[in-house]
Amino acid sequence: MAESFAVYCRLAGANIRAQLQYRVSFVIDLTATFLLSFLDFLAVLILFHNVPRLAGWSVHEVAFLYGSSAIAFALAELLVGHSEQLAMRLRTGTFDVLLARPRGTLYQVAASELPLRRLGRVLQGLVVFLYALAGVNIDWTLGRVAMLFAMVPTGVLLFASMWVVALCLLFWTVDGNEFSNAFTYGGQTMTQYPIDIYGQWLRRFLAYLVPTAFVCYFPSLYLLGKNDPLGLPRIVQFIAPLVALASAAVAGLAWRTAVRHYRGAGG
Amino acid sequence: MRLDWEIAKRGWGRYAAYPAAAWAGAFTNCVFGFMQAYVLIALFRHRTDVGGYDVGDAVTYVWLAQGLLMTVYVFGWDELALRIRDGSIATDLSRPLNPQRYWLAFDLGRAPFHFIFRGIPPFLIGAFVFDLHYPTPPLAVAFVLSVFLAVVVSLGFRFLYNVAAFWIVDHRGVLRLSVTACLFFSGMTLPLAFFPHWLETFARLLPFASIVQVPIDVYLGKHTGLDLVWVLGVQASWAVALLAIGRVALTRGTRKLVVQGG
DSSP states (O other): OHHHHHHHHHHHHHHHHHHTTSHHHHHHHHHHHHHHHHHHHHHHHHHHHHOSOBTTBOHHHHHHHHHHHHHHHHHHHHHHOOHHHHHHHHHHTTHHHHHHSSSOHHHHHHHTOOOGGGHHHHHHHHHHHHHHHHHSOOOOOHHHHHHHHHHHHHHHHHHHHHHHHHHHHHHHHSSOHHHHHHHHHHHHHHHTSOGGGSOHHHHIIIIIISOGGGTTHHHHHHHTTOOOTTOOOGGGGTOHHHHHHHHHHHHHHHHHHHHHHOOOOOO | OHHHHHHHHHHHHHHHTOHHHHHHHHHHHHHHHHHHHHHHHHHTTSOSOBTTBOHHHHHHHHHHHHHHHHHTTTTOOOHHHHHHHHTTHHHHHTSSSOHHHHHHHHHHHHHHHHIIIIIHHHHHHHHHHSOOOOOOHHHHHHHHHHHHHHHHHHHHHHHHHHHGGGTOSOTHHHHHHHHHHHHHHTTSSSOGGGSOHHHHHHHHTSGGGGTTHHHHHHHTTOSOHHHHHHHHHHHHHHHHHHHHHHHHHHHHHHHHOOOOOO
């Protein structure tokens, strides 16, 4: 375990050094990602330009959802969202190489890339989150502080699990990036607004089955002290870390199945 | 004309070769369509009219936008930029056909494929679940014409940011900037009518509005009579202007082009 981590750090270090070779290009890329992602948040502000509250949520409360989900999603994408490279490996059959090496395949896929430019998006999420914190009233208790600190790691684990399952789909669809996008980017979009605005079956499918509601909606109900308009048992507001662990287990199983399905391209 | 037709057929064929990809994409369009529709419905819980749209207009807008997403190809295209970077553009330039005309014809073959297979299925799903608005036959004709113009404006714009590859080594930054600006200011992210007044005015002065907002407004019957003629004229003018600038940029770029080896 410790050794695997050391190897990961070495690979990541090499990857980062490679990206920093063209320093100006890197800084421009990072800044552009940071600034451009605000256009995305601007859409939220524009909605609130038209109404003071959306389904009972103020602009700061929605920013709270948006910011925490953006941080978690960008980190998860940074760590495991390497779908294009995997799709290429599967198409050309070079996935074989990973099978021959003395490390887990998922580990190698995760370690293959670390596109730091996505940190720009993490930073944007952080800015939005701070904006939200400045405008919401939180009745701070020990439990809420703990929840605040648990929320991002939980969200990263949840989104990372979704990414892995989306990567698994590539083993069957080969060039099916678009299909996976519905679950990854779709899942992220889902978390940016209170889930009670969505139709019931969409919520069942893309908030509970794909457990996006646990990324920030349920924890935020507790943190912000809001009434649950769906009237679910109060416990759902606290079990996000457990759901995240369960999702990771499901993702691990899915990955094993997917790799077993892999046939290679001969040669 | 015969030549353009043959190229257009190849544009269609390129995408028709991957039917599974088209269905997968249409599925994703539906997922996003549902989410955006519910967000806007939540917005209309508090109001009956936003920027001249009622809730039916807004939901119809969402499904049309998802349907047009691929047709007007707002998510970025860098095939030409890649050919410029690796030097294949030299081959294209030695052909007795301007590359711009080639890509325009190719794109006009691609667009109908995406309109039919990526546009209509999500719209039908949306129509099945929500109360959408439907145009009168003359408006439907105007809509198709407006979509055609939108495709040309879009190609004109995409051609420009691709040609930038003559001057810059890494075209991806320009690509990302262009795509983001286009997604936002075209009305793909949110209808321009929901923007604050000053921002809407600014957005409507840009060519991007002609790519998504205008065709959808035509469909929704927001422009009638002379006003309709005017907006179609604006679209056509942007199409001509962007193609003209692209043509000049291509000539300039070609003049400084150096291809190694060969």
